[in-house]
Structures are given as structure tokens and as C-alpha cells.
Amino acid sequence: MDKIQEALESTLESVDKAEELALREAEKLGLDEDGQQQFGMAVRECMVNAVVHGNRYNSNKKVHFSIERSEERLIVTIGDEGAGFDFKSLPDPLAPENLLRQSGRGFLLMQAFVDEFDLHSRPGGGTEVRLVKNRPES
Amino acid sequence: MSVKLTSRQVGDVTVVDAAGRITLGEGASAFREKIRELVNNNSKKILLNLGDVSYIDSSGIGELVSGFTTVTNSGGQLKLVGLSKRVKDLLQITKLYTVFEAFDDEAQAVRSFA
Numbered sequence: 001m002d003k004i005q006e007a008l009e010s011t012l013e014s015v016d017k018a019e020e021l022a023l024r025e026a027e028k029l030g031l032d033e034d035g036q037q038q039f040g041m042a043v044r045e046c047m048v049n050a051v052v053h054g055n056r057y058n059s060n061k062k063v064h065f066s067i068e069r070s071e072e073r074l075i076v077t078i079g080d081e082g083a084g085f086d087f088k089s090l091p092d093p094l095a096p097e098n099l100l101r102q103s104g105r106g107f108l109l110m111q112a113f114v115d116e117f118d119l120h121s122r123p124g125g126g127t128e129v130r131l132v133k134n135r136p137e138s
Numbered sequence: 139m140s141v142k143l144t145s146r147q148v149g150d151v152t153v154v155d156a157a158g159r160i161t162l163g164e165g166a167s168a169f170r171e172k173i174r175e176l177v178n179n180n181s182k183k184i185l186l187n188l189g190d191v192s193y194i195d196s197s198g199i200g201e202l203v204s205g206f207t208t209v210t211n212s213g214g215q216l217k218l219v220g221l222s223k224r225v226k227d228l229l230q231i232t233k234l235y236t237v238f239e240a241f242d243d244e245a246q247a248v249r250s251f252a
Contacts, residue, residue, distance in 0.1 A: 012163050037193070037224065045196055048162055094233050100207055102200040105232050109196055112231045 002069045007062040008047075010055035010080075015047040018065050022076060025069045029135050038113035039074065039133045045106040046078045046129050054080025054127055064128075072135050073115075079128035084121040140164040141191070143172045151183040151248045152176055157190035160198030169198070173205035173216075182214035183251040187244065189220030199232060206237065215239075219247040 004021060008014035022043035026036040047063065055061040064079040093104045111117045116132035141158040154172060159165050176184055186202075188194075194202070202218075209216040218240040221229070229235040241247035 015162070034224070041193075041195060044161075048195070048197070052162070099233060099237055100203055102204045103196070105196040105199055108232065109228070 003066065004068075005064075005066040008065050010051045010057050010059060010061050010063060012051065014063060014065075015044055015051055018047045018063075018078070019044040021065075021067055022074075025067055025074055026133065029069055029074050029133070030138075031133070031136060035133075035136065039131075042110045042113040042131050042133075043076055043078070045110050046076070046131060049106055049129075050078050050080035050082075050127070053085075054082030056082065074133045076131045077128060078131075079126055081126045084123045084125055084127055087119050087121060141168050143168060145172070145176070148185075148244075148248050151185050151251050152181045153185045153187055153244070153248075155187045155190070159193040160191060160201065161193065161195040162197035166197045166201045169201045169205065173201075173208055177208055177212045177214070182212075184209055184214060184216045185244070185247050185251070186216060186218050187220045188218060188222070188225055191222070191225065194225055194228060199228060199234065203234065203237070215251060217241065217247055217250065219244050 008018065019040045023036050023040040026039040031039060050063045051057060055063060061081040066077050068075045090107065091098050091101070091104055093101065093108050098104065110131065114131045115134045116130070118130040119127065121127040141156055141160050143154055143156050145152055145154045160169055206216045218238050221240055229238065239250070241250065
């Protein structure tokens with residue numbers, strides 16, 4: 001089992017770095033090109049949320065990133081040091097009245113592209129997201 | 139690589155050829171500026187060619203939607219052509235295929251503005 005754990009700066013460079021790590025590990029897991037890009041996008045969207053909405057680019061706050069690869073799956077956890085939020089209160093991006101909103105599709109894409117999605121957010125205690133992608137059946 | 143945007147005229151349709159990545163940051167900003175420029179120049183028929191776009195994230199999708207709204211509110215039309223399977227999948231997942239008119243063929247797309 002391989003595990004990488006890092007405290008990343010709250011920057012868009014960190015988003016790119018996490019996406020690159022995810023793409024590399026997804027290839028090692030045996031995902032095809034589409035699967036790799038989808039997993040990379042899920043990680044990217046999650047990192048963007050942590051940097052932009054969670055830590056709000058605050059240079060004093062870190063994004064806690066880990067990626068763990070076993071024979072069977074990849075597990076990524078991404079935690080921010082932001083204010084936290086109520087996940088259930090987010091508007092449904094697929095509701096007709098929300099289709100033309102500029103933002104709010106990140107979680108939809110994350111959930112579409114992974115096999116397991118868990119989110120824990122506490123007011124004042126940051127948000128942690130766990131993304132799991134299983135090895136494809138051969 | 140961020141996105142590269144070049145425009146050309148095909149009759150009265152302005153075709154914008156996009157290449158690269160439309161993601162949070164430079165890519166999405168460049169796209170927003172291009173649409174603003176075209177609307178300010180009174181372009182009413184805009185065809186966005188995404189044939190060479192390798193990647194769009196949710197911010198890029200947001201800019202597409204915002205561009206669509208900006209053009210529509212100015213009395214124009216914004217349509218799409220050359221979507222890769224991945225971009226088509228994103229429009230399916232986000233239900234935006236119900237918003238955008240998209241074509242596989244540029245000539246057909248240009249004719250649709252008539």
C-alpha cells in the first residue's frame with residue numbers, strides 16, 4: 001500500500017499538484033484514460049473547493065491532502081481549515097431554476113466520477129472530503 | 139497550457155476556436171473576456187468550437203453558462219460545435235445539453251443560425 005500525505009498551500013498551484021498526483025496514482029491503479037481523467041477531475045474539484053471556498057486562499061491555512069493506493073482502490077482525503085458549511089443546504093445544480101447558475105456543480109461532478117463520496121463539515125471546524133475509486137474489474 | 143481563443147468570420151457567424159484547458163484561473167478568465175469583447179462588438183451569432191479543448195472543469199462549465207446568458211441577454215445566440223466525448227459527458231451530467239444547442243459539424247452549425 002502506497003500513501004502520500006501533504007499539507008498544501010491554499011493556492012491554485014496546489015490544485016494542479018493534487019490533480020497530477022491523482023492522475024499518476026489512477027494510472028497505477030489501472031484505470032483507463034477516461035477513468036484517470038474523471039478521477040483527476042473529482043480531485044481537482046475537491047481541491048478547488050478547499051482552496052477557494054474553504055480556506056479562501058488564506059496563506060495561513062493549509063489543505064490537508066492524502067492519497068492512498070491499495071491493490072483494490074484509491075482513497076483521497078482533502079481537508080480544509082475553513083468555516084465549514086451545511087452540505088444539505090446547497091442548491092441542487094440539476095433543478096431547472098439552477099441550470100443557468102454560474103457555479104455549484106463541483107460536488108455533482110465529484111460524486112459522478114468516484115465510487116464513494118463522504119463529506120464531513122463542522123461549523124468552524126473545516127471540511128473533509130473522502131473520495132474512493134475502485135480498481136476496474138478486468 | 140491555458141486556453142487559446144481565436145475568432146474568425148463565416149458569413150455573419152463569428153466562430154471562436156478554443157484550444158487547451160478551460161479551468162479556474164486564466165482559462166476561464168480568458169474565455170469570459172473573449173465573450174465580453176464579442177458582445178461589445180455587437181456579434182450576435184457566435185459559434186464556439188470546442189474541438190481542441192482537452193479539458194473543462196466546473197469553473198469552465200460555469201463560464202460557458204455565463205457566456206450563454208450574456209450573449210442571449212444581448213439578443214444574440216451562442217451555440218457549440220466539436221464537442222469531445224468527455225465534454226458531451228459533462229453536459230449530460232450537468233443537464234446542460236438541455237440549454238446549449240450543440241453540433242458535430244461546423245457547416246451545419248453555421249447554417250442553423252440563418
